[in-house]
Structure formats: structure tokens, C-alpha cells
Amino acid sequence: MAKIFKHRTDVAYFDYKDFKTLQRYVNQFGQIETRKKTGLTESQQRQLSRAIKRARHLALMPFVANS
């Protein structure tokens, strides 16, 4: 199965304040991409989803994008 990002991420730690980086890992509707697409390890993906959910709570990122 082809991964979109085949390389391992260059982001070593996902911070909820760094929403510009997190934006790369959501699709056009604001949903978090799956591991198949992000190419992250399990623990990195957990870290990512936690960071995105925190960013959403603080309205740094949308729950549903309206584009």
C-alpha cells in the first residue's frame, strides 16, 4: 500500500501551540489523517492526535473546516 509521505517525519515533538505544523496532518475537512497517510509511528501518531485535539479545544484549529 502506498504511503503519501514515505519519509519518517522531521517533526520530533508535536506541540499543540505549533498549529502550522499540525495543519500538515489534517485533510481539507480538518480531519486527522490516518497512519497510512502520515507515515508516523504509533506513538508519534498518538502524540499528533493529542496535540491536534488540544489545538482544536483552544480554537487554533477548526473541528470542521468550511472550505
Add this chain to the structure above:
Amino acid sequence: MAQYEIAVLFDQGLEIDLEKGGGKVEKIITDNGGKITNTDNWGKRKLAYPIKGQDFAIYVFYTVEMPGEAVQKINDLLNITDEVIRFLISKPDLKKIAKAEELKAEKAAKAAERGEKTDDDNDEEGEQ
């Protein structure tokens, strides 16, 4: 005592008078045994979605040293503070951040090395 991070979204009407709301929050933190080590003010920002009918809010991030029992108390007190429209108390994973920074520095060093090499290549091509 552990390090916590408290993110607070203030009412946009406080922009002129942030000391009023900010002082209130700082008092809540220090009254419960917390010590503010760093404050990061992002200023007024547009929200990704409206909260309490407002499109803008003032973002302030506090880095706090406080005992674990204080978290629940501060949580309850911030919930009933009118000036605060949204907040988040989180515990940064210091170990992982330190490791990430180490990796970043390593990568930067490597990139610098590589950058020098490619520069040399370019020079050679230029000469040809």
C-alpha cells in the same frame, strides 16, 4: 512540584485592560501554590470557530510550577471566571521535548555539513 502549562483565552473586550483579567488569573494560580515562571502573550487572534458568540480572543500561555493538587482547584476557579472564555491545563512531556531538541540540533549540524559540501559542488560547476 511539577511543570504545567496553562493556556488562557481572554475576552476580546479586555484588550485595552488585560491587567484586570490577567491579574485575576495570576492571583488564582499563585493563591493555590503555583509559581509562574514564564508568560507568553500572543495578543489578539481570530478564533477558528466562534466561542460564546465571539470571533476573537486574547491568547496567553503561562508556564507554571505547582503541586498536583492545585490542578483541580485552578480548573474549578477558572471555570467560574468571567474574563476567561476558554482554558487548557496541560503537562508538557519534558523528556520528549529535550530529546526532540537534541535530534533537531543533530540534524541542523548535519544539514550544515551537507550544505557546505553542496556549495563546493556548485563552485566547481561554475568554474566548468
